[in-house]
Amino acid sequence: xxxxxxxxxxxxxxxxxxxxxxxxxxxxxxxxxxxxxxxxxxxxxxxxxxxxxxxxxxxxxxxxxxxxxxxxxxxxxxxxxxxxxxxxxxxxxxxxxxxxxxxxxxxxxx
Amino acid sequence: xxxxxxxxxxxxxxxxxxxxxxxxxxxxxxxxxxxxxxxxxxxxxxxxxxxxxxxxxxxxxxxxxxxxxxxxxxxxxxxxxxxxxxxxxxxxxxxxxxxxxxxxxxxxxxxxxxxxxxxxxxxxxxxxxxxxxxxxxxxxxxxxxxxxxxxxxxxxxxxxxxxxxxxxxxxxxxxxxx
Numbered sequence: 001x002x003x004x005x006x007x008x009x010x011x012x013x014x015x016x017x018x019x020x021x022x023x024x025x026x027x028x029x030x031x032x033x034x035x036x037x038x039x040x041x042x043x044x045x046x047x048x049x050x051x052x053x054x055x056x057x058x059x060x061x062x063x064x065x066x067x068x069x070x071x072x073x074x075x076x077x078x079x080x081x082x083x084x085x086x087x088x089x090x091x092x093x094x095x096x097x098x099x100x101x102x103x104x105x106x107x108x109x110x
Numbered sequence: 111x112x113x114x115x116x117x118x119x120x121x122x123x124x125x126x127x128x129x130x131x132x133x134x135x136x137x138x139x140x141x142x143x144x145x146x147x148x149x150x151x152x153x154x155x156x157x158x159x160x161x162x163x164x165x166x167x168x169x170x171x172x173x174x175x176x177x178x179x180x181x182x183x184x185x186x187x188x189x190x191x192x193x194x195x196x197x198x199x200x201x202x203x204x205x206x207x208x209x210x211x212x213x214x215x216x217x218x219x220x221x222x223x224x225x226x227x228x229x230x231x232x233x234x235x236x237x238x239x240x241x242x243x244x245x246x247x248x249x250x251x252x253x254x255x256x257x258x259x260x261x262x263x264x265x266x267x268x269x270x271x272x273x274x275x276x277x278x279x280x281x282x283x284x285x286x287x288x
Contacts, residue, residue: 017190024197033206035235036193036262043230044190063138070135076186080229080236087237087260102207103267106258108240 003059007052014048017041030098031090039083046075112168112287119153121160124169126152166219167286178281182227185277189232196233196263207264208237211271213255213279220282225257227278233262234270 024037050068057065091107115121133148134140169175196204215221225236238258261270 017194020194020197024193027197027201029201030206032235032237032260033204033262035260036233037197039229039235040186040189040193041197044187065138066135067138070132076230077226080226083229083235084225084237087235091237097208098206100205102205102264103209106208106210107238108242 003055007056010048010052010055014045014050014052017045017048019045021045030101031095032087032097032101035083035087035090039079043075043079047072112170114165115168119157122156122166122168124172126156129155167217167288169285170287171285174281175285178285181277181281182231185231189230192232193262204263205265207261207267209259209261209264209267209270210240211257211259211274213239213257214275214283215279215288216255217286217288220286220288221255221257224279224282228257228259228274231278234259234274236260 018041021037021041024041025034028034028037050072054065054068057068097104115123117123120126130148130152133151134144137144213221213224215224221239225239228234228236236257236259240256240258259274264270
């Protein structure tokens with residue numbers, strides 16, 4: 001009974017963070033700023049959902065379930081890498097940054 | 111920086127440990143059979159794959175590495191909250207910027223870890239490491255490397271550079287001793 005409460009709260013928190021990350025994706029004015037939502041807000045969101053899954057499966061099946069930790073680890077490893085690939089190709093294609101972005105001269109030609 | 115392990119039968123201690131843990135997690139059990147199987151895999155797979163891998167620096171201070179991992183996990187949580195607030199707040203007030211952070215690290219593996227940490231922590235995404243190796247004359251080693259990062263809301267450039275260097279880079283230097 002208590003575990004149901006815990007699972008639903010964790011799912012709600014996780015869902016909220018994923019939603020905020022997606023809102024950031026629409027709301028931000030340029031590509032570089034858009035990248036911040038998916039690389040960060042969603043990691044905590046996924047963590048919330050996965051911890052919820054751990055609690056749920058530990059309660060409904062025999063023994064505790066820790067497989068979900070693996071998903072978290074792989075997410076933490078892959079999220080920055082995919083973000084890096086995206087921003088690298090954006091720089092390569094010379095995408096326009098929002099007006100007023102400081103330090104644009106820090107980008108070197110390649 | 112040390113590239114070779116002290117024990118020839120255990121060329122990559124950290125990767126072996128990771129394999130051991132991942133095998134147990136995948137099977138979701140700590141029964142004796144799986145413990146033995148995990149140990150066998152953790153020793154045999156690195157031995158089999160080591161000859162054709164590029165040697166990477168080894169973790170010399172595991173205790174410090176664990177402490178740094180906890181710090182980064184804590185920062186990831188605060189980063190998520192901060193970025194969530196920034197996203198929900200007024201977009202016009204944000205001051206995006208590109209910042210160049212000079213690096214003291216020289217090997218590409220610690221730099222990769224640093225770039226990933228920077229991407230996961232408050233308001234910053236790492237974009238590029240300068241100079242790009244292909245742009246240099248062949249065989250020449252870059253003198254000073256820079257990490258280009260994009261900041262969502264920049265307050266003080268020097269302060270940000272100092273934070274990254276002190277909080278994330280200095281421990282990495284210590285962990286890999288390079």
